[in-house]
Amino acid sequence: MASLKTQLAKAGINNFFFLLLGTILLAYLFPDWGIARGDLSIDKLTYYGVSLIFFFYGVKISPSTLRSGLSNWKLHLLIQGTTFLVFPLLILLFYGLFGIEGNLFWLGAFYLAALPSTVSSSVVMVSIAGGNLPAAIFNASISSIVGILITPLWMGVFLSAENADFEIFNTVWALVQQIFIPVVIGFLLHKWLFSWVQTYSKILKNFDQLVILLIVFSAFSHSFGGNMFEGQNILGLGLWMLLLFVFMALGMYLLGRSLSFNRADKITVLFCGSKKSLVQGAVMGKILFPDPTIFGVVLLPLMLYHTLQLILGSALAERLALQQNKEQV
Numbered sequence: 624m625a626s627l628k629t630q631l632a633k634a635g636i637n638n639f640f641f642l643l644l645g646t647i648l649l650a651y652l653f654p655d656w657g658i659a660r661g662d663l664s665i666d667k668l669t670y671y672g673v674s675l676i677f678f679f680y681g682v683k684i685s686p687s688t689l690r691s692g693l694s695n696w697k698l699h700l701l702i703q704g705t706t707f708l709v710f711p712l713l714i715l716l717f718y719g720l721f722g723i724e725g726n727l728f729w730l731g732a733f734y735l736a737a738l739p740s741t742v743s744s745s746v747v748m749v750s751i752a753g754g755n756l757p758a759a760i761f762n763a764s765i766s767s768i769v770g771i772l773i774t775p776l777w778m779g780v781f782l783s784a785e786n787a788d789f790e791i792f793n794t795v796w797a798l799v800q801q802i803f804i805p806v807v808i809g810f811l812l813h814k815w816l817f818s819w820v821q822t823y824s825k826i827l828k829n830f831d832q833l834v835i836l837l838i839v840f841s842a843f844s845h846s847f848g849g850n851m852f853e854g855q856n857i858l859g860l861g862l863w864m865l866l867l868f869v870f871m872a873l874g875m876y877l878l879g880r881s882l883s884f885n886r887a888d889k890i891t892v893l894f895c896g897s898k899k900s901l902v903q904g905a906v907m908g909k910i911l912f913p914d915p916t917i918f919g920v921v922l923l924p925l926m927l928y929h930t931l932q933l934i935l936g937s938a939l940a941e942r943l944a945l946q947q948n949k950e951q952v
Contacts, residue, residue, distance in 0.1 A: 639832050640933065643926070646836045650843035650919075657844025658915075665841040666915075672834035673906040674805045679827055680742075681809020682816045684764050688757060695758055698888050701878060702740070702762045705896040707773050710736040710871070715781075727851070727917060728860050730781070731924035732867075734908070737777035738925070739770030741900040741932075748936050752943035754890030762895045770903060771803045778911055797910045831902065838905045839922070846919025857923070864927040868935060871897040890943060894936060901929040 650657055657665060714736040722729050742763040749759040775798060779791035809816070820827060846852060875896040879889035904925045912918040 640930070642832070642836055643839060646840045647843050647926075650840050651847050654844040654848035657841045658848055665837050666909075669834055669837050669841065669906075669909065670801070672830075672837070673909065674801050676831050676834055676902070676906065677802045678805035678809040679820055679831075680767070681806035681811075682813055682820045684806075684810050684813060685760075685817075686810075686813065688760055689764065695755075695761075695888070697882065698755070698758055698884065698892065699762055699765070701882065702892060702896045703766060703769065705871075705875060705878075706740050706766055707737070707769065707777075709874075710899075711777050713867075713870075727920040728855065728924060731921040732863070733781045734774075734778060734911070734921055735899055735904065735925045735928055737774045737781075738899045738904050738907075739766035739774065740895050741898045741902070741929075742767060744933060744936065745895045745898050748894045748940040749891050751937075751940040752890045752894070753887065753947045754894065755887040758888065758891045759895055762891070766895075767900065767903060768803075768806060770900075771798050771806075771907075774903075774907060775911060794911060798907060801910065802906065835902060835905050838909060839926070842905075842908070842915055842919035842922050844919075845915035846917075849916040851916060851920045852923075855920075860924060861927050864924060865931055868897065868928060868931045872935075872939070886947075894940070898932050898936065899925065899928060901925060904929075 711733065714733045718729055718733065740763055745763050746756065746759050748754075750756050772795065775791060775794045779794075872893060875893045876889065878896075879892040884892065905922065908918055908922060912921055
């Protein structure tokens with residue numbers, strides 16, 4: 624039993640994964656719970672929870688890691704360019720060819736594409752596969768900060784093309800207040816609070832996950848309550864997300880090889896350039912999509928992609944690690 628649990632964890636099927644599935648099921652069965660308003664509503668709790676998540680994220684950012692990472696600029700430029708340019712442009716291309724105006728799944732796919740790379744799973748998988756760990760930490764950290772500004776700008780472009788009512792200045796300012804400022808304050812307090820954060824890292828991780836689960840529950844409760852998923856081809860969406868991940872992972876590998884990166888850097892490019900952050904997608908989405916009924920549908924492509932990047936990415940990391948061990952024998 625323990626062996627099975629270990630194997631599932633390696634494939635990204637951990638407790639949080641099952642909690643996410645359970646949260647969506649709970650939202651489907653009891654949507655009224657997530658729609659309730661009041662002084663202790665989920666929306667109010669998650670508003671402050673989001674700011675705390677990013678405050679502690681700022682504390683974790685090491686100034687020395689950022690300084691040392693600046694030297695490998697070609698690697699960083701490729702990863703950030705893929706994250707914030709190639710991904711959105713690819714979805715825009717597919718939208719131009721196959722898109723349906725007003726379809727929320729397309730909006731969710733573009734939102735996924737405009738998001739920064741994930742931090743924790745990228746770093747873990749790069750470490751398992753034997754990649755450039757300092758570069759992975761640097762890129763994940765920079766991506767999360769840059770995404771606070773770049774993601775809403777991309778969404779402004781897409782939503783303007785859709786003739787949607789989207790006030791870019793107000794949205795960016797809301798993100799700055801709720802996310803960017805807490806990150807900066809946390810970063811400035813790194814010297815004094817980092818050891819404390821390390822000591823209570825498990826508790827803080829559980830707190831982060833709780834906030835994400837509450838956001839997901841609220842969003843899906845509203846969407847289920849509004850019958851937003853009726854008649855939607857969710858299986859087809861899952862297949863598109865699978866193809867997107869495979870395409871991006873393969874593309875990043877080929878780009879790393881064409882630029883003659885060493886093995887460690889190619890692994891870092893592969894994992895950091897093909898991943899997207901569920902954490903930032905959930906917390907930024909609350910601001911970018913203030914209508915929770917719509918937000919639940921928009922969030923679904925990201926959750927499907929997140930699941931696939933965990934399962935397939937973990938399997939790929941294990942395979943690369945095994946390959947490295949064979950070469951060293």
